Amino acid sequence: MLPTLLKPGWTFCYACEANSPPRSFHCMTCNKCILKRDHHCMFTSQCIGHSNYRFYFWLVFYGWCGTMFCAINTVPYVLNLLDGFSIWKLPYFILPLFCFVLQYIPFFTAISSFITLLSVVFSCALLALLFWHCSHIYKGQTTFESSHRIYDYDLGWKENIVQSFGTKWYLTWICPWINSPLPSDGIEFQTKANYENSKDQ
Template sequence: MPILGFNPTTTTTTTTMQKPGGGGGGGSIMAWNVFRFCTGLRALGSIMIVFVLGMVGLTYYVVVIANYGPALFHGGVESLSAFFALLLFHFLLVMLLWSYFTTVLTDPGGIPANWQPSKDEESGETGLLVGSGQNGADPGLRGGPADSRTRFCRKCNQLKPPRCHHCSICGRCILKMDHHCVWVVNCVGALNYKYFLLLLFYTFLETALVSFLLLRLFIVFFTDDGEVSGTPGTLIATVITFVLNLSFALSILGFLIMHIVLVLANTTTIEAFEKKTNPRWRFDVGRKKNFEQVFGMDKRYWFLPAYSEDDLRCMPVLQGFEYPTRPDSVEL
């Protein structure tokens, strides 16, 4: 099972250099873009999908076909334990693949053409326009009376909703962008962040389960305590699968913990680098409400890569355009 790393690349930086001896306007200017490899990352993403499916196929072969599948016919306690192991394995695999392809196929959220911020009901004003800084930080956020400014993206030449960032890899602004993930060939934003979190969750559970199921075989393989049946190819595949799944489980656990902390604080990976801790983040409206802004209010859907119709209808925050702020929040 693959690790789902992140790469919060959101801005494009251009540096100009003048050749020695070139004075005034007669010099030769050379511009270079440090994110010119973005096109390559798009191509790499397609390869990653094949790699993910390959890892799933290898794991399925080792666990189901080579080891626990045949154990179903041994009878007794061994058959019963193999049955429950395979049942849990297939359940987690289905949830993992469901979450994965939902993350891949769901648009993270873009800005509609001619989008305009909602007007203040009292003043009828939409606020001042504030351009993005050169370093990619967004100084203006429209969040309420204490902060009525509206941001503007110079790259897309359009207004930007709150918490929206420009992705250099996708070439457009993404609603509540967290990062661009090559493993899912997609940005992780407002509309698919929940699916990405569930992907991390189920991938960790699946890889941890596979590591546990293959641990005994791995130990026996390197000791003289017993013999392991199977062809040399099967034994090598089992060892490789155990090592990869254990490595990915430990790595994904770190990402999962990090994103849980971000969700409870109602921030994203990008915002964690931009904002600061004192005063308190103005979009932090309490852990329960922060959690619901990502997973919805319907508990039946919390662990499913989907939202209930009631949540989609009654929670505008799930659409990625407007976010409530703390009453005592101040502009950061």
């Protein structure tokens, strides 16, 4: 099938054999084009895009809150189990299970230290991911647009938040299932040029 005459910004997807709207990309894992595709998340086993971006963002945010809470509460506990911290006890934190096999620390201490290690590592990773997506939301970009320095959809940070979280964005942090309609239908998006022209009129 040959591509028909396309609207500006539309592309032809040869995998789907259909026209693909702006900001949409084909995902080889999902085997379909995703509206305003950001990336494919292996943890949720689906693409993150127009319809579920706010759910993903708050999942990352509350995941960071949970791991940070766990780290803050378990680090003092493990330090107490190990009678304080020293450079010689660093392997007990980094390789607790290996130290248990060598019988340097008891099993319970090794498990507690391992859980603390996971909490610290995941909280740091999720915090970095949170900053990464906050930057995208602030600039009105997807991951592809950020890597290719595309700023066509940057409408200002306030409007960019509405574009990602909906008209009731200030309530979605409580629960992402709160009805908060998105301004776009996922097919047509307001560009920076059109938005600035509409404000001038």
